[in-house]
Amino acid sequence: MTSALLLVKLSWRNLWRNPRGTLLTAVALGLGLALLLVSLGLLDGGHEQTIADGVRFGPGHVVVQAKGYQDTNSNELLLPAQVVSAVEAFLQNGIMQPLVKGVSPRLLATGLLSSAANASGVRIMGVIPKNERAVSLIPQRMIAGAYLNNDKLSGVVIGDDLARKLEVKIGSKVVLMTQALGQTGTKTTQGAGDQMQSTLLRVSGIFRTGLQAVDANIIQVALPAAQTLLGVTDGQVTQIALLLEREGDSPLVAKALRRQLVGNPVEVLTWRESIPMLAQILGLDHAFNYIMNGVILAMVGLGILNTILMRVLERRYEFGVCKAIGLRPRQLALMVIGESLALATISLALGLALGLSIDHYFASSGLDLRLLFRTGLPPALVFDPILYSRLSPNRIVWSVSIVFMMATIISLYPALKAARTELPDALKVL
Amino acid sequence: MTEWAVELKGVKKTYRTGPIEVPALRGISLQIAPGEFVATAGPSGSGKTTLLNIIGGLDRADAGEMWVAGQNLQLLSSGELASLRLHRIGFVFQTYNLLPVLTALENAEFTLLLQGMPAHKRRERVVKLFSEIGLAGLEDRRPAELSGGQQQRVAVARAMVTEPALILADEPTANLDSATAIALLDVMEHLNRTTGTTFIFSTHDPQVMERAHRMIRLQDGQIASDVARAATGLPLKAEGVAV
Numbered sequence: 189m190t191s192a193l194l195l196v197k198l199s200w201r202n203l204w205r206n207p208r209g210t211l212l213t214a215v216a217l218g219l220g221l222a223l224l225l226v227s228l229g230l231l232d233g234g235h236e237q238t239i240a241d242g243v244r245f246g247p248g249h250v251v252v253q254a255k256g257y258q259d260t261n262s263n264e265l266l267l268p269a270q271v272v273s274a275v276e277a278f279l280q281n282g283i284m285q286p287l288v289k290g291v292s293p294r295l296l297a298t299g300l301l302s303s304a305a306n307a308s309g310v311r312i313m314g315v316i317p318k319n320e321r322a323v324s325l326i327p328q329r330m331i332a333g334a335y336l337n338n339d340k341l342s343g344v345v346i347g348d349d350l351a352r353k354l355e356v357k358i359g360s361k362v363v364l365m366t367q368a369l370g371q372t373g374t375k376t377t378q379g380a381g382d383q384m385q386s387t388l389l390r391v392s393g394i395f396r397t398g399l400q401a402v403d404a405n406i407i408q409v410a411l412p413a414a415q416t417l418l419g420v421t422d423g424q425v426t427q428i429a430l431l432l433e434r435e436g437d438s439p440l441v442a443k444a445l446r447r448q449l450v451g452n453p454v455e456v457l458t459w460r461e462s463i464p465m466l467a468q469i470l471g472l473d474h475a476f477n478y479i480m481n482g483v484i485l486a487m488v489g490l491g492i493l494n495t496i497l498m499r500v501l502e503r504r505y506e507f508g509v510c511k512a513i514g515l516r517p518r519q520l521a522l523m524v525i526g527e528s529l530a531l532a533t534i535s536l537a538l539g540l541a542l543g544l545s546i547d548h549y550f551a552s553s554g555l556d557l558r559l560l561f562r563t564g565l566p567p568a569l570v571f572d573p574i575l576y577s578r579l580s581p582n583r584i585v586w587s588v589s590i591v592f593m594m595a596t597i598i599s600l601y602p603a604l605k606a607a608r609t610e611l612p613d614a615l616k617v618l
Numbered sequence: 619m620t621e622w623a624v625e626l627k628g629v630k631k632t633y634r635t636g637p638i639e640v641p642a643l644r645g646i647s648l649q650i651a652p653g654e655f656v657a658t659a660g661p662s663g664s665g666k667t668t669l670l671n672i673i674g675g676l677d678r679a680d681a682g683e684m685w686v687a688g689q690n691l692q693l694l695s696s697g698e699l700a701s702l703r704l705h706r707i708g709f710v711f712q713t714y715n716l717l718p719v720l721t722a723l724e725n726a727e728f729t730l731l732l733q734g735m736p737a738h739k740r741r742e743r744v745v746k747l748f749s750e751i752g753l754a755g756l757e758d759r760r761p762a763e764l765s766g767g768q769q770q771r772v773a774v775a776r777a778m779v780t781e782p783a784l785i786l787a788d789e790p791t792a793n794l795d796s797a798t799a800i801a802l803l804d805v806m807e808h809l810n811r812t813t814g815t816t817f818i819f820s821t822h823d824p825q826v827m828e829r830a831h832r833m834i835r836l837q838d839g840q841i842a843s844d845v846a847r848a849a850t851g852l853p854l855k856a857e858g859v860a861v
Contacts, residue, residue, distance in 0.1 A: 194731050201719035509715040512676055513776070514704025514732050516697070612667075612676040615711065 195519060199526030203534075206499075213495045214535040220488035221539025221591045222546065224481050228587060229547040229577035230555060231477050235470050236578050239435050239459065244325040245402055247462045248292070248429030249438045252445060255453045257426065258462060263297045264369050269422040271452050278448045279430070287441055289431045290322025295414045296426040299366030301346070301407060303354035310350065310407045312366060314414020314425075323431040326395050326408060333358040333393035341413040343392030347403030351394045360391045364409070368419040387417050435459075485594060493598045496528055500602040507606050508614025517607035524606045528599030532592055539591070540584075550577035621688060623784055623816040624650040624673055629682030631668055631839075642668040643679070644839040650832075652783065653814040655807060657821055657830030664836040666820035667788055673818065674707055674786045675699035687783040704732055708777025710787035710819075714769040716761040716776070722768075723748070723757035726775040733780065747775050751805045767798035771805060778809055787819035791826055803829045 203210050243249050252275055254265035272293055279288050295314035300307055317336040321327045326345070327335040336343050344362065346354075356362060365386040389409065397403055415421065432441060438458040445456045460467040500507075507520055515523075554574035631643040643665045650656055658666045671677035672684065675691055684691040687706040694702065703709070708729075716725045726747070727740040735743075748754050751771050761769050770790060777785050787806070791799035803826060810817050819826070827833055835842040 194728070197724075198717070198719065205719060506715070506717065509709075509711060510717070511700070512674070512703065512709050512711075513729055514700055516700055519732075612671040615671075615676065 192522075195523050195526055198523055199530050202499075202523070202527050203530050209495060209499075210531060210534075213492055214531060214538055216488055216491050217532065217535035217591065217595065218538030218542060220485055221536060221587060222543035223484060224587045224591070225539070225543030225579060225584065226546050226550065226577070227477060227481060228583045229579035230550060230575060231473070232580065232583065233550070233576045233578040235473070236435065237575065238470065239466070241325060242463060242466045243435075243459045244323065244431065245397060245399060246466075247427060247457075247459070248290075248323055249432040249435060249459050250430040250442045250445065250456065251427050251459075251462050252430075252449070252454055252456050253427035255455050258455060258457060263367075263418075263426070266295075266369070266420065266424040266426055267428065267454060268452070269424055271449065271454055272423055272425060272428065274449065274452075275428050275445065278445065284441065284444065287432055287434070287437050289433050290319065292316065292319040292323040292429045292431075293411065293423075293425040294320075294427050294429060295411060295418065295420060295424070297366055297369070297414070297418055299364050301344075301350070301354065302363045302365065303356045303360060305355040306353055308350055308353055309405070310346075310364075311405045312364070312414060312417075313406060313408045314411040314418075315408050316411050320408070323429050326397065326402075326406070329395040329397050330393045331396045333391065335393050336408060336410055338410065340392065341410045342387075342389050344389040344407050344409050345393035345395060346391060346407045347405070348394050348396045349400060349404035350407070351391070353404070356391050358391055358394065362389050362391060363387070364389055364407070364417065366417060368417075385417050385419065387413070389413075485591070489594050489598050492528075492531070492595065493601065496524070496531075496599060496602045497605070499527070500524055500606050503606075504609060504614050507609040508611060511609055511611055512615060517609075520609065521603040521607040524603040525596070525599045528595055528602070529592075532595030535595070536588055536591060540588070543587075544579075544584075547577050547579045550575070551579070621652070622649045622685065623652040623654065623687065624648070624818070625683075625685040626673070627683040629669075629672060629679045629684060631665075631672060631677070631679050642839050643672070645682070646839070646841060647682075648834065648841065648844065650816060650818065652816055653810070654816050654818075655810045655829075655831040656816075656818045656834060657827050657832070658818065658834045658836060659821055659827055660836035660842070665839040666836055668839075669836065670786045670788050670818065670820055673784075674709060675702055704729060705780065706783045708780065708782040708785040708815075710770070710773050710777050710785065710790045712789040712792045714761070714766070714773050714793075716769055716772055718761050721758050721760055722753065722764065722772045725761070725772055726779050728776060729780050744775065744779055747779055750808070751775060752801075765798075766794055767801060770794060770798075770802055774802070774805060774809070778813070778815065781813065782815060784816045784818065787817065789820055789822065791821065791823050796825065799823060800825060 252267065252271070254267050256262070257265045276291065278284060279291055292315060297312045299310055299312050301310045315336070317327070317338055321335070330345070331348060333345070336345055344364070346356075351357065354362065363386055365384060368383050368385050395403070411425070430441065432438060438460070442456050442458045449456065510520060511517070554576045557573045557575055627647050629643055629646045630641070633640045633642055646665075646669060658669060660666055668677065672679050673686060675686070675694070686702070689702060691699070717728070720728065723741070723744050726744045730740040730743065745757065748757060751774065753768065753771055753775065756764060756768060761772070764772065791802055794802060806817055807829060809815060821827060830847075832844070832846045834844045
């Protein structure tokens with residue numbers, strides 16, 4: 189114990205024999221950690237934002253739909269009315285309610301929207317405006333007119349790409365034509381199956397999300413209007429999209445719903461299952477980021493190895509003396525490892541202070557991506573141009589552990605070198 | 619039967635660098651009694667440092683028998699040699715070799731600390747020794763704040779503080795001026811007289827040789843002469859082997 193204290197004391201004091209070198213190394217390692225923290229914070233913040241936006245333009249954090257819809261996208265696969273009411277009742281209970289931010293039943297179909305000038309194939313979304321506002325981002329991205337309301341069933345909101353193609357503006361008349369749905373199983377129970385239906389609508393709002401697939405294809409109409417057009421009654425819908433307070437609760441809510449709806453011909457999917465492409469892109473981004481951080485840390489690590497190794501080599505004679513007067517190889521190795529760990533501790537303190545300060549700034553004020561694009565944001569950029577960092581305590585612990593572990597591993601070789609100091613060669617006066 | 623502080627029989631050591639062989643010791647035999655104050659002298663390459671290294675367990679001989687403080691060095695593992703050095707042998711090096719980050723007191727108590735002695739006992743012993751060898755008041759200074767002579771005294775204190783049976787000093791006055799060298803010799807001789815610790819040092823310095831009670835001259839890895847001179851109470855020796 190006493191000699192352990194001696195080794196700690198020696199390590200600490202040895203560290204400050206060359207204060208400038210020690211500080212430079214500590215700053216290098218600290219910068220590495222700060223960079224890691226900031227990049228992870230922005231990465232997670234960006235991903236959180238991407239997921240938040242992605243699910244709100246899509247099927248929400250969790251979606252309940254008729255079994256097989258994910259694979260077939262068949263318009264005729266509808267949720268039975270009792271499932272819709274069961275889901276709504278379940279989400280109202282005391283445990284689930286705080287987790288759920290919004291619930292939007294949707295009736296989905298394909299159709300043809302025509303104006304006096306042109307026609308275009310569209311994806312029809314029949315929605316309850318109040319519910320859809322709580323789940324989707326489309327109501328927030330109106331650039332002209334207003335979003336749907338329950339009073340005007342003849343209103344339709346369309347994307348600005350589609351509006352341009354059809355050469356329509358607010359108040360313009362358009363005709364929506366679609367095929368009425370069939371009548372079997374979970375399909376529609378009445379209507380004019382296989383018959384073409386059409387209805388006259390007025391453009392009440394135009395939105396721009398920036399996503400070409402959305403702006404050129406999606407139209408939203410009030411759910412009753414869509415149900416009438418498609419010949420669907422009894423409140424049947426294609427899917428129920430759920431927006432949660434926290435993305436992390438998706439598996440939990442999905443599991444609870446699956447348990448609740450067991451025996452019904454439905455599928456309950458988290459966003460990772462319903463938008464697998466998004467999950468894959470984020471996974472790839474994570475992997476790329478890890479590789480980049482790995483390269484940065486490896487470079488910093490090599491710098492530290494060089495510094496510690498030089499310190500050890502230039503003290504060969506001193507190690508020889510220590511060994512001659514009775515210090516054992518293990519103790520010499522521990523002394524060098526102690527120096528490295530002390531250096532790592534200082535570096536981590538510097539890195540944490542710097543990294544967390546920068547992260548705090550990006551978390552509160554955000555990183556304005558518009559600064560990166562002199563000529564304005566790319567048109568495809570759908571998301572908020574201000575990127576907010578989200579650094580979780582787990583990430584901090586993980587980063588600090590990685591850097592600390594790296595410093596420990598790096599110190600092993602110099603420690604081994606010190607332990608292997610050969611007597612009497614090391615005592616030769618040069 | 620006398621238990622020698624050091625006893626060597628036919629010790630040989632050859633250094634090899636690739637195909638080149640350089641014999642450093644060519645069959646050294648000697649006995650040194652406890653409490654002797656012995657100098658080894660000789661030209662560079664005569665084998666002085668090699669002899670001290672082998673006696674101190676810092677190097678191993680190729681052949682011969684070696685006993686130090688009653689232990690047969692040939693039979694000891696490197697861990698046991700380290701333990702022997704820590705508990706029974708003190709070293710004083712030519713260039714002081716204090717740890718620059720420790721104070722004079724911490725340097726001197728370093729080996730006691732490795733032995734696991736409690737702090738108050740260590741301090742007590744070092745302070746007493748410091749006052750004996752003229753270092754009182756310098757306990758808290760770092761080596762860089764001490765003169766060469768003071769640093770070498772601290773090195774002697776570090777070697778002495780464990781109360782070893784044997785102190786080996788490799789040219790301890792080589793970097794000191796005459797007055798400081800004489801003062802250091804006074805200290806070493808005083809400690810030799812008062813504690814009975816055996817001192818063996820190598821030197822080129824005539825005034826060190828004059829102070830030695832026994833003078834062993836080496837030439838080409840062999841003992842050229844071995845003369846006991848001072849009235850130290852030790853038996854006189856003829857050349858070669860102690861009586």
